Amino acid sequence: MLLHDDRLFPADPVTRGIARRLYAGIRDLPIISPHGHTDPRWFAEDKAFPDPATLFVKPDHYIFRMLYSQGVRLEQLGITRKGGKPAKSDPRAIWKLFASHWHLFRGTPTRLWFEHAASSIFGVNERLTPANADAIYDVIAGKLEQPEFRPRALFERFNIEAISTTEGALDDLKWHDMIRASGWGGKVVTAYRPDSVVDPEFEGFAENLASLGELTGEDVFAWTGYLEAHRKRRAYFKERGATSSDHGHATARTANLSQAEAEKLFAKVVKGKASAEDADLFRGQMLTEMAKMSLDDGLVLQIHPGSFRNHNASLFEAFGRDMGADIPRQTDYVTALKPLLDAVGNEPNLTVIAFTLDETSYSRELAPLAGHYPALKLGPGWWFLDAPEAMLRFRELTTETAGFYNTVGFNDDTRAYLSIPARHDVARRCDCTYLAKLVAEHRLDEDEAAEIAHDLAYRLAKEAYKL
Numbered sequence: 450m451l452l453h454d455d456r457l458f459p460a461d462p463v464t465r466g467i468a469r470r471l472y473a474g475i476r477d478l479p480i481i482s483p484h485g486h487t488d489p490r491w492f493a494e495d496k497a498f499p500d501p502a503t504l505f506v507k508p509d510h511y512i513f514r515m516l517y518s519q520g521v522r523l524e525q526l527g528i529t530r531k532g533g534k535p536a537k538s539d540p541r542a543i544w545k546l547f548a549s550h551w552h553l554f555r556g557t558p559t560r561l562w563f564e565h566a567a568s569s570i571f572g573v574n575e576r577l578t579p580a581n582a583d584a585i586y587d588v589i590a591g592k593l594e595q596p597e598f599r600p601r602a603l604f605e606r607f608n609i610e611a612i613s614t615t616e617g618a619l620d621d622l623k624w625h626d627m628i629r630a631s632g633w634g635g636k637v638v639t640a641y642r643p644d645s646v647v648d649p650e651f652e653g654f655a656e657n658l659a660s661l662g663e664l665t666g667e668d669v670f671a672w673t674g675y676l677e678a679h680r681k682r683r684a685y686f687k688e689r690g691a692t693s694s695d696h697g698h699a700t701a702r703t704a705n706l707s708q709a710e711a712e713k714l715f716a717k718v719v720k721g722k723a724s725a726e727d728a729d730l731f732r733g734q735m736l737t738e739m740a741k742m743s744l745d746d747g748l749v750l751q752i753h754p755g756s757f758r759n760h761n762a763s764l765f766e767a768f769g770r771d772m773g774a775d776i777p778r779q780t781d782y783v784t785a786l787k788p789l790l791d792a793v794g795n796e797p798n799l800t801v802i803a804f805t806l807d808e809t810s811y812s813r814e815l816a817p818l819a820g821h822y823p824a825l826k827l828g829p830g831w832w833f834l835d836a837p838e839a840m841l842r843f844r845e846l847t848t849e850t851a852g853f854y855n856t857v858g859f860n861d862d863t864r865a866y867l868s869i870p871a872r873h874d875v876a877r878r879c880d881c882t883y884l885a886k887l888v889a890e891h892r893l894d895e896d897e898a899a900e901i902a903h904d905l906a907y908r909l910a911k912e913a914y915k916l
């Protein structure tokens with residue numbers, strides 16, 4: 450059996466008993482997935498997913514960073530070099546290569562997510578090994594052809610009440626239009642992610658800016674026209690259900706320049722004359738501009754800082770971005786967020802959600818900030834901090850100053866669709882484990898813990914993201 454009923458619960462019987470009872474009360478709540486990277490095309494077309502390798506191995510940077518670290522080359526996983534001829538991609542061979550490296554994932558969240566999906570979705574209840582890799586491949590491949598394993602059927606089976614995808618500012622959102630036009634009742638919304646037209650160091654920034662001008666009919670090479678173009682795109686996204694914007698920046702830096710200073714900086718950016726410092730300052734100014742736009746249109750502002758992207762220069766050269774070579778770095782919030790908070794931090798009707806990849810910032814910076822400013826909330830552990838241990842540390846480090854109600858429930862933040870139920874289940878179990886300890890230590894009554902468990906699993910995400 451792959452999934453033990455008591456997995457992730459405390460080992461001592463008293464706390465375990467409390468955790469079990471709390472979990473029983475929330476296990477079957479619908480999933481709110483307010484931030485993530487599933488492909489809206491899946492829900493629009495509702496076609497069968499391809500083979501198991503394409504579903505589980507190829508799009509998953511958690512998997513290929515680990516395999517790469519142990520000497521597997523990305524071409525062996527069917528990933529094509531930039532401008533190269535398509536890599537050979539025999540899905541069964543890729544699957545077997547994956548199976549022969551499965552031991553690398555012992556103790557990792559990838560192991561938990563994969564086994565949850567294999568067992569609860571496909572009825573596979575044996576640990577993956579090189580010896581059974583073929584048989585498991587056949588079971589999964591066979592099921593993927595059946596109608597009940599299509600994206601929409603799985604959406605209903607996963608009990609997803611609402612899910613947000615994330616699209617770039619220049620996206621036409623045609624898949625979202627197609628979902629709406631289809632009459633299917635699944636709630637799939639988009640989120641506004643303008644990095645490619647906000648970050649002067651983004652690949653193709655100049656062309657992206659030109660496209661933004663064409664799409665909106667605004668003079669995007671002038672500061673006021675550029676801001677107006679964002680307002681128009683945000684409205685376009687909002688019409689397709691968006692309730693949030695999302696910003697992936699290298700740092701959490703924000704700025705609140707005067708109109709004249711902002712115009713001067715923008716002129717440098719437009720001319721391609723921005724230094725690295727100018728670019729960072731401009732990204733920071735745009736976070737504050739976005740927060741001000743949120744005051745008008747109500748979109749929730751998410752900041753995802755602190756990833757050193759494309760750390761491996763030669764891998765980036767050969768394969769491009771998102772190849773598992775992003776590395777967390779130390780991140781400052783206290784100084785960095787101050788200009789934005791000076792501008793809008795006291796607004797009770799604004800929601801800014803800060804995330805981090807630097808957990809030392811939780812108790813020192815983020816929880817105290819979120820535990821003070823009405824506009825600021827604290828996002829859950831993200832990316833490198835989504836293991837059960839990190840989820841428990843998140844609560845331990847933040848509850849003392851931010852409480853539970855300056856946090857926003859769970860985000861799966863994934864493109865791995867089949868891992869969504871597993872990720873939410875892990876978060877629910879970890880929160881119940883944390884709450885059970887507080888109950889066992891007589892710091893909370895069990896009825897309060899049950900209410901908090903419900904809020905963390907469902908209500909806080911639904912309300913913070915207006916879903």
Ligand SMILES: [Zn+2]
Nearest residue numbers: 484485486862
């Ligand atoms: Zn994300």
